[in-house]
Amino acid sequence: MSSPSQLSSWKALEVLAQKSADVSLSSLFEKDPERFDKYAIELPYMLLDYSKNRIDDEVKSRLIELAEQSDLVKWRSRFFNAESINKTEQRPVLHMALRGSVDESLRIDEDNISELVNNELAAVKNFVRQVRSGEWRGYTGKWITDVVTLGVGGSNLGPQMISEALRGYSDNRFQVHYVSNADGVQINNALTTLNPHTTLFIISSKTFTTAETMRNANTAKHWLEQCGANQGDIKNHFVAVTADAARATRFGISADNIFSMWDWVGGRFSLWSSIGLPIALELGFDMFARLLDGANMMDKHFQTAPFAENAPVMLALVGIWNSTFLGRGSHAILPYDQSLHMLPAYLQQAEMESNGKSVRWSGEKVDYSTCPILWGQLGINGQHAFYQLLHQGTQVVPADFIGSVESVDPVDGHHDLLMANFFAQTQALMDGVNERQVADQLRAGGTEEERIAELVTHKVHQGNRPSNTILLDKITPESIGALVAMYEHKIFVQGVIWQVCSFDQWGVELGKMLAKRIEKELHDETLNPDHDSSTRNLIDRYKRVKGE
Numbered sequence: 025m026s027s028p029s030q031l032s033s034w035k036a037l038e039v040l041a042q043k044s045a046d047v048s049l050s051s052l053f054e055k056d057p058e059r060f061d062k063y064a065i066e067l068p069y070m071l072l073d074y075s076k077n078r079i080d081d082e083v084k085s086r087l088i089e090l091a092e093q094s095d096l097v098k099w100r101s102r103f104f105n106a107e108s109i110n111k112t113e114q115r116p117v118l119h120m121a122l123r124g125s126v127d128e129s130l131r132i133d134e135d136n137i138s139e140l141v142n143n144e145l146a147a148v149k150n151f152v153r154q155v156r157s158g159e160w161r162g163y164t165g166k167w168i169t170d171v172v173t174l175g176v177g178g179s180n181l182g183p184q185m186i187s188e189a190l191r192g193y194s195d196n197r198f199q200v201h202y203v204s205n206a207d208g209v210q211i212n213n214a215l216t217t218l219n220p221h222t223t224l225f226i227i228s229s230k231t232f233t234t235a236e237t238m239r240n241a242n243t244a245k246h247w248l249e250q251c252g253a254n255q256g257d258i259k260n261h262f263v264a265v266t267a268d269a270a271r272a273t274r275f276g277i278s279a280d281n282i283f284s285m286w287d288w289v290g291g292r293f294s295l296w297s298s299i300g301l302p303i304a305l306e307l308g309f310d311m312f313a314r315l316l317d318g319a320n321m322m323d324k325h326f327q328t329a330p331f332a333e334n335a336p337v338m339l340a341l342v343g344i345w346n347s348t349f350l351g352r353g354s355h356a357i358l359p360y361d362q363s364l365h366m367l368p369a370y371l372q373q374a375e376m377e378s379n380g381k382s383v384r385w386s387g388e389k390v391d392y393s394t395c396p397i398l399w400g401q402l403g404i405n406g407q408h409a410f411y412q413l414l415h416q417g418t419q420v421v422p423a424d425f426i427g428s429v430e431s432v433d434p435v436d437g438h439h440d441l442l443m444a445n446f447f448a449q450t451q452a453l454m455d456g457v458n459e460r461q462v463a464d465q466l467r468a469g470g471t472e473e474e475r476i477a478e479l480v481t482h483k484v485h486q487g488n489r490p491s492n493t494i495l496l497d498k499i500t501p502e503s504i505g506a507l508v509a510m511y512e513h514k515i516f517v518q519g520v521i522w523q524v525c526s527f528d529q530w531g532v533e534l535g536k537m538l539a540k541r542i543e544k545e546l547h548d549e550t551l552n553p554d555h556d557s558s559t560r561n562l563i564d565r566y567k568r569v570k571g572e
């Protein structure tokens with residue numbers, strides 16, 4: 025398969041990108057009163073408005089042509105029909121099956137996928153009932169009050185992000201804690217507040233080999249033993265979610281306490297599986313089921329809506345337009361809802377671990393840029409920190425603004441203030457303010473001409489900075505499920521067009537392997553002579569200062 029840069033739509037987009045250098049976003053709105061209707065998509069639970077991007081009808085139709093020429097329809101059906109689209113790991117990719125979005129007769133080898141998923145969901149539901157009702161107790165007969173999830177990356181970010189997003193729906197039956205860092209400070213901080221008789225640990229690790237998670241799991245087990253528990257008591261306090269039950273059993277977890285996941289669920293797409301157990305424990309199983317329903321709605325939309333009205337497809341295409349064709353190297357995720365504060369971190373892994381690649385399926389190097397750097401934080405805090413650069417810096421940073429119409433926890437006047445800022449920012453980024461407008465404003469305020477001349481260029485905002493708006497009706501399990509699934513499908517579409525393997529992550533392996541070797545050296549007498557002088561001296565200094 026040749027490079028997508030050889031496609032006629034790609035070449036046409038390159039020409040359009042050059043032409044669009046002088047296009048002003050505000051003038052696109054002035055020229056076309058229907059612009060919002062053309063470039064917004066209404067969905068259950070949300071609206072996607074991508075009209076504040078430097079696109080017009082021609083760019084839009086060429087982008088759609090690019091999706092067609094990239095065989096997106098065929099790839100989408102390969103995806104939903106369990107073909108091995110994770111090429112380098114030779115596996116299908118089926119996180120949509122976890123929310124009931126594949127054909128009920130779908131099989132992989134001997135296994136009926138829907139049956140596997142439903143059985144596992146039933147096990148999660150039963151466990152949640154046991155723990156929440158007090159049927160499941162700690163080894164001294166006390167009710168569980170705290171749940172600690174030990175996991176990292178996809179085994180942490182998804183569940184924690186959802187826990188935070190939906191905390192407004194919690195009945196506070198438990199305190200749920202997440203520990204991901206190898207830094208002992210994090211687990212120590214958690215353990216010092218916990219009672220060993222009432223704490224349940226979930227070891228969440230698809231591979232059950234991830235060093236950080238295993239170190240935390242051993243520390244937690246040791247803590248429980250030090251507090252008086254015997255080996256046999258561990259079963260009341262530890263459960264595991266993993267695709268490698270044998271390793272979990274060797275760790276000492278009884279077979280009844282191991283929840284399964286499968287190699288066709290990638291870590292960063294796994295929150296819908298038993299990896300979501302802490303969400304179900306915290307909020308109750310029904311809330312978890314509603315989250316899956318929201319994602320299922322988005323799966324159906326993705327599979328059936330024409331490209332021009334398909335939210336994940338258009339989000340992906342506009343993203344490619346900005347990054348690959350207009351050369352925007354970064355993309356900001358700016359939630360205006362406190363509960364979504366972890367969304368930027370979650371999407372960083374989802375997008376960058378998936379599409380942060382520079383070779384094509386064929387193994388050849390790409391001759392275009394792929395995934396931009398994703399970053400961001402709560403928009404309202406960002407306004408008082410880094411928005412200066414968004415408005416007046418030398419780089420143009422496209423952004424996703426995500427907010428909701430109705431607050432889950434309304435406090436007099438707060439939500440309107442928040443959302444007024446949201447709308448104002450997307451408008452200001454687009455319209456900016458020119459020299460004449462700045463001078464007029466200063467003059468109207470009585471500023472002297474000499475001072476106006478000094479100030480004017482400093483106060484100019486060039487504008488023309490693109491953004492998407494994702495406006496949820498309200499944060500609910502369904503809307504969050506749909507939102508996350510929309511981004512998941514965006515990632516898939518972009519991977520298809522860029523021709524990169526979106527479902528592997530070889531780029532994280534080298535560092536892991538070196539860390540294993542270096543950890544040994546930190547305790548050995550000798551140092552590996554093959555290290556470069558910087559690494560050698562740093563390790564040497566670490567050991568000397570530590571006194572080893």
Ligand code: F6P
Nearest residue numbers: 177178179229230231234291532
């Ligand atoms: O190192 C990256 C990674 O492999 C992620 O893809 C994954 O989500 C995370 O580590 C955790 O892996 P595991 O669930 O196997 O512990």
